[in-house]
Amino acid sequence: MIRRATTDDVAAITALIHDLAEYEKASDECTVTEAQIATALFGDAPAAFAHVAQQGDAVVGLALWFRNFSTWDGVHGIYLEDLYVRPEFRGAGHGKALLTALARECVERGYTRLSWSVLKWNTPSIEFYDSLGAQPQDEWTTYRLSGAPLAELGGR
Template sequence: MIRPATPADIPAIHTLIRELAEYEKALEEAKATPDQLHEALFGDHPAAYAHIAADDTTGETLGLALWFLNFSTWRGVHGIYLEDLYVRPTARGAGHGKALLTELARLCVERGYQRLEWSVLNWNAPSIAFYEALGARPQDEWTVYRLTDDALAELGAGPDRAAV
């Protein structure tokens, strides 16, 4: 069963995010709190959305797709950027990941969005094979850049303090 997340799902979402961070060997970077997730997903101005894969019988949360809208200036329309897709190891191979991606693709088609994009770690061969089997293709000509922590603070302090 795939369904939109509700506020009651926040503890499970938080747990799944931490499980994903551990799988990606970056647990120390997973600093989001349940309160932050609640505000981002269900506050007055939601910045992100989530869908849950749940067991049809027990309702147990088995997977998560957390996403937000992006915008293509070239196409002139929104798309979905999938921030996190995670299915618990014990539930993998049962179609939950594909069902989550199918739901996001359905939303794109229904709403006129023209892209569904995400990033995957280069070493994550099982995920890469899964995505490519669905028809997704890597965008090898692009390199992701990121500013965080001290570098972000320094640049954000303005030209008088940035050492560029």
């Protein structure tokens, strides 16, 4: 079952994010707390949204996303920040069902795109995305400014 996340899911969502960080070999970089997730998803001005995959009573997968905006199309889209299904539940259709729910959000709201990034070494995910007809955007290079360089540029 795929559904919108609720406040009852905060602990499970936070745990899934930490599991994803471990899968991506970056667990030392993942410092997010349940309080931060609760505020981001359910605070006064939510900055992000989430759908969860539930099997029985357990939350086994996550799609955490936020709205972006296409200046060329003049409408919003969805940027999928995290898609993760616990390894023991993969192959049961949860990942595809989560992406289907986000595609449905796009279609119903008139959004023109659903975008995400994938690590170059993550062959199983790349093959999965290719099977859905998703197209890699090879002409773009992702940049990130964080830590000391962000603070310096920001005047701190």
